[in-house]
Amino acid sequence: MKRQKRDRLDRAFSKGFQAGVGGRSKELCPYASLDSRSQWLGGWREGVDGRINGMFSK
Template sequence: MKRQKRDRLDRAFSKGFQAGIGGRSKDLCPYANLDSKSQWLGGWREGIDGRLSGLFNK
């Protein structure tokens, strides 16, 4: 049985979160589509907040 791919917006959020945890700049967002870009930036913001509050050390 084939695995279904995750929703594209969920994937964009997850990738943004990982970028935020890693301390990457929000200017490096790879998405041009407005919906995907907003999801990526939302994940990035949460990753940055978590990193700044000390939840993640990298």
């Protein structure tokens, strides 16, 4: 069970990262649960930071 939960949170982080790199707003987070939402927002922040620092281009 722990592996499934971790995989779900990893997927939320990855989707948030992709959204951040793509320039999407953090208000578009599709998750309602606190754990998944916080992982998505963490990924989004890293994606935005990478995009701003020039690591990624659209």
